[in-house]
Amino acid sequence: MAHDERRLQVLRAIVQDFVSTNDPVGSKALAERHDLGVSPATIRNDMAVLEEQGYITQPHTSAGRVPTDKGYRLFVDRLSAIKPLSVAERKAIERFLDGAVDLHDVLGRTVRLLAQLTRQVAVVQYPTLSRSSVRHLEVVPVAATRLLLVLITDTGRVEQRVVDTHVEIDHEAVAELRGLLNSAFVGVKLVDAGNKVPDLLETAPPHLRALVGAVSATLMETLVEPGEDRLVIGGTANLARSSLDFPGSVRPLLEALEEQVVVLRLMGEVDPGTVLVRIGEENAHEALVEASFVSVGYGSGDRALGGLGVVGPTRMDYPGNMAAVRAVARYVGQLLAES
CATH class of the missing domain: 3.30.390.60 (Heat-inducible transcription repressor hrca homolog; domain 3)
Structure with missing residues (x-):
């Protein structure tokens, strides 16, 4: 296996462990928890190179390493494919959205569903007029x-x-x-x-x-002038669970979500079928530099009517959130096309 490919595997393992435990990851733990097929010494070397390249960093108080924004970006870019949701998960989405009586109800349910599936803050934009x-x-x-x-x-x-x-x-x-x-x-x-x-x-x-x-x-x-573009937001309480991920304060992020303009601007670039992930500093707004935004367009065919997505800490389950956002958007698009 090429060095680069093996290092990518080490990075993947660090991201997965850090996302699930919120503890900086050491080489010993990686060797024990993942079948990387190399010695702990080789893993230590790989981690040293990853750190030098800016993909992982060492928090002051710890012997372990955590991914940087650049590390998460590489991880997301090198996901071979977004894993589809299971049949049971897709059925649950269908059941949850099927009883909706009108557009407001569809979008309200969508936000609740996304927040439950991802345990992040969910945002859905009303169809752009x-x-x-x-x-x-x-x-x-x-x-x-x-x-x-x-x-x-x-x-x-x-x-x-x-x-x-x-x-x-x-x-x-x-x-x-x-x-x-x-x-x-x-x-x-x-x-x-x-x-x-x-x-x-x-x-x-x-x-x-x-x-x-x-x-x-x-x-x-x-x-x-039929009403301005609006957002429905749900699951903000999920931010309390990840308050440790926002060392300063979670308040600027909550204020940015409340202002809506920031998120609507980010939604401006969505199209159906392409899940966009913006990580930390890639979100050109200071309130979002410790956050990631996973979004996609929903609509019929290749025409986006609006966007939906989730906002949360950079330490999030990217593959899971990307799959949930994409599956929900597909279903909402179908529902609105039929209505």
């Missing part, structure tokens, strides 16, 4: 001069607004308006839909013009 299309527009009379306008996107998002028409509502005209709006907007991307409103005003039949005029400003508002 810029990537959504109009699935249906509903217009419902709610009073003599009042309509409710409901936008349903292909990502399951529902936005509703009340419109004052200032004129008595004719039910037949409302049915015609509904038809007109749906033929103009269904399937249109939200980012393009706002531009179509002025055309609609010009091309509406004369008897519907007043009604189209009444709903046009609200329609514009609903299509162009």
Whole structure:
């Protein structure tokens, strides 16, 4: 076996032991616990080289070594493949998510499930509206001069607004308006839909013009600015369990999660199928330098609707967390594609 390959095995063993025990790892323990096929002296030499190369380091008070961010990065990059979850785990995901009644419920359950599976903080982004299309527009009379306008996107998002028409509502005209709006907007991307409103005003039949005029400003508002991107966060109590991993304080990380902007920015780069892992200093935000972020896009086909992932200490079970994040994202994508 080449030296490099053997050293990688030693690094893998150090990462696995340190993640499971939180104790710095010595050469003697490695020789006893892992079948590395070489003498403790060779393991000591390999550890010396790994330390020199910056993959492991020695905490002041200990004879053992712990992985550095660079060591975790090499470990993650050299995972031959993410092991799939077991059939039982996949069935549990299915059961847990299957009873969901709407998008809010799907995402709420997803966060709880991810936090349970990984014992980390779970974050799920609402489907990004810029990537959504109009699935249906509903217009419902709610009073003599009042309509409710409901936008349903292909990502399951529902936005509703009340419109004052200032004129008595004719039910037949409302049915015609509904038809007109749906033929103009269904399937249109939200980012393009706002531009179509002025055309609609010009091309509406004369008897519907007043009604189209009444709903046009609200329609514009609903299509162009329907709520900001949001995150659902769960399992923050899991950070208390790993407070030793944040020697300063876990507070800056909690504040960054609360601000959401930091995490949304990290989510901006996700795509379905590719699990991204950012370790320690790779997270360009000071609150996350002692944390790792494992994320992936969820969606239908190759189109990401949003991202989901877990945040925790750099001392985490990367293969397990990557597998859980990927499996849950796949299932959420399927669920939303069917809805």
